Structure formats: C-alpha cells, structure tokens
Amino acid sequence: MTATKLDGKATLASILDELSGRVAALTAAGRTPGLATVLVGDDPGSQSYVRAKHNDCAKVGITSIRRDLPADATQADVEKVIDELNADPACTGYIVQLPLPKGLDSGAALERMDPDKDADGLHPTNLGRLVLQEPGPLPCTPRGVVELLRRYDVPLNGAKVTVLGRGVTVGRPLGLLLTLRSVNATVTLCHTGTKDVAAELRAADVIVAAAGVPGLVTADMVKPGAAVLDVGITRGEDGLVGDVAPEVAEVASYLAPVPGGVGPMTRGMLLTNVVERAERGTE
Numbered sequence: 001m002t003a004t005k006l007d008g009k010a011t012l013a014s015i016l017d018e019l020s021g022r023v024a025a026l027t028a029a030g031r032t033p034g035l036a037t038v039l040v041g042d043d044p045g046s047q048s049y050v051r052a053k054h055n056d057c058a059k060v061g062i063t064s065i066r067r068d069l070p071a072d073a074t075q076a077d078v079e080k081v082i083d084e085l086n087a088d089p090a091c092t093g094y095i096v097q098l099p100l101p102k103g104l105d106s107g108a109a110l111e112r113m114d115p116d117k118d119a120d121g122l123h124p125t126n127l128g129r130l131v132l133q134e135p136g137p138l139p140c141t142p143r144g145v146v147e148l149l150r151r152y153d154v155p156l157n158g159a160k161v162t163v164l165g166r167g168v169t170v171g172r173p174l175g176l177l178l179t180l181r182s183v184n185a186t187v188t189l190c191h192t193g194t195k196d197v198a199a200e201l202r203a204a205d206v207i208v209a210a211a212g213v214p215g216l217v218t219a220d221m222v223k224p225g226a227a228v229l230d231v232g233i234t235r236g237e238d239g240l241v242g243d244v245a246p247e248v249a250e251v252a253s254y255l256a257p258v259p260g261g262v263g264p265m266t267r268g269m270l271l272t273n274v275v276e277r278a279e280r281g282t283e
C-alpha cells in the first residue's frame with residue numbers, strides 16, 4: 001500500500017479561496033476582519049510562521065496588524081500591546097506567537113487577552129468553552145486535524161483515534177475536540193507515562209502524532225489501512241522532521257506528512273476563526 005497524501009497545502013489553498021468570498025462580503029458591509037500577531041524576539045522559526053500568516057491574510061483580504069517586540073521586551077511591554085489590541089476595533093482577533101522568550105510568562109499573557117479576540121482558541125476561557133461544548137474559537141491545530149480528515153472523507157464517528165502527546169496546543173485540546181458529540185471518536189491519549197505506546201497505536205484507525213520525537217512512529221506500530229497524521233515538528237539539519245517514519249506510507253491508507261500536512265491547516269483554521277468572529281459581529 002502507498003498512502004494517499006492528506007495534502008494540507010492544497011487544502012489550505014481551497015480554504016483561503018473559500019474565505020476570500022466571505023471576507024469580500026464582510027468588506028462590502030464595512031466590516032473587514034483584522035488579524036494581529038504579537039511576536040517577541042527574533043527566533044527565525046517564529047518569524048517565518050508569522051510571515052506566512054500575514055501572507056495568508058493578504059491572499060484573502062484580511063487586514064493584518066503586526067506588533068513585533070524586541071527579545072528583551074518585558075512582561076509589561078507585552079501586556080501593553082495586548083491591552084491595545086483588546087481595545088483596537090480594527091483587530092478582530094490576534095495571536096501571541098509562542099513560545100515567548102525565557103523569562104516572560106505566556107500563561108499570564110494569554111489570560112490577559114480578550115477571549116473573544118483569541119484567534120488561537122488557547123485562552124483558558126475558550127479551552128473551558130471547549131470542555132463545556134459551548135461555541136467559541138477552536139484551537140487551530142486540533143481543528144486543522146479534524147478538518148483535514150473531514151475533507152478527505154476519513155470517518156471519525158466511532159473511529160478509534162490514538163493521539164501521541166498531551167501538549168496544551170495539540171494533544172489535550174485534540175482529545176476534547178475528537179470526543180465532541182458532533183465528531184464522536186473514541187480517543188486514547190498517550191504520553192510519557194503510557195506503558196505500551198506501540199500497542200495503543202496498533203489498535204488505532206487514526207493516529208495523530210504530536211510528541212515532537214523524530215521518527216517515533218514506525219511502520220510496525222501502524223495497523224494496515226490506518227490514517228496517520230504527523231504533527232511533530234523538529235527542526236533538523238536538513239529541514240523539518242516529523243514524528244512519523246517515512247516507511248509508514250507503505251502501511252497507512254492516508255498520511256498527512258511534515259511538511260505539507262497539518263501545518264498549513266493550522267494557518268487555515270486561524271484565519272477561519274477570525275472570519276467566523278467577524279461574521280458573528282462584536283455585539
């Protein structure tokens with residue numbers, strides 16, 4: 001078997017195309033959405049992600065606002081920018097690019113955001129809304145995983161999904177999203193305390209690997225015909241490396257690779273969150 005690629009790059013292009021029409025309608029009504037990014041420091045990876053997000057905004061007609069702070073910015077500097085964005089009517093939603101430089105408190109920064117402007121869905125209020133199955137912005141990477149599977153007609157209703165990793169941006173919220181009534185998957189969330197990860201993986205119809213350990217998932221751990229989504233990103237000497245070994249493509253039915261899989265979907269869901277917020281209006 002050679003897996004069908006779950007092509008996040010092509011899917012992002014479709015999503016941006018769909019969003020363009022919705023943004024045009026908002027703009028015609030005088031309500032152009034605006035996405036802001038808060039970037040602290042000069043980590044090249046973070047700079048490139050932020051640049052990509054602004055390029056996406058330009059493609060669909062979302063106004064983009066960049067707030068870049070130097071690496072030696074203080075917590076008070078960051079919080080001042082957050083307060084300004086909370087008050088700025090041109091900013092429909094925004095993100096604080098993570099991780100923040102050492103010494104800054106990202107939890108305190110996130111909590112200071114207006115939860116209704118949280119384009120990432122990572123504010124405690126929005127994570128709480130997800131637990132309670134109340135409407136709100138959904139975390140972008142988990143939403144990207146579910147949306148990518150939906151667009152390729154990979155069933156989740158009743159499926160056994162094994163997630164590797166319990167991080168706050170992917171694993172834990174993904175478990176919550178997959179178990180919503182509207183998705184209806186059965187989830188096993190594996191972490192460093194899991195006794196037999198290979199056995200949990202072999203039982204899965206869908207595997208989502210978000211451990212950040214290069215090559216962790218090998219072909220012998222995958223049930224033939226399973227769908228595998230790689231969300232691990234490690235910056236290696238020759239580019240990005242995922243958690244999934246390349247030979248997994250020989251046993252999986254579908255594979256979302258790194259790069260070109262879930263990463264671009266994360267960006268698509270960020271813009272979707274902003275457009276949805278603009279469509280709802282600000283009350």
Ligand SMILES: Nc1nc(=O)c2c([nH]1)NC[C@@H]1CN(c3ccc(C(=O)N[C@@H](CCC(=O)O)C(=O)O)cc3)C=[N+]21
Pocket residue numbers: 048049052095096097098099120140233240258259260261262263264265266267
């Ligand atoms: N507040 C916040 N929100 C985030 O959503 C957030 C963050 N902080 N910090 C860092 C992580 C990482 N992340 C990615 C987004 C897009 C790609 C992406 O588009 N990747 C492409 C190419 C990447 C490349 O070539 O460098 C791909 O996988 O094909 C990857 C990773 C969002 N993050």
Ligand SMILES: [Mg+2]
Pocket residue numbers: 120139140141266270
């Ligand atoms: Mg995001």
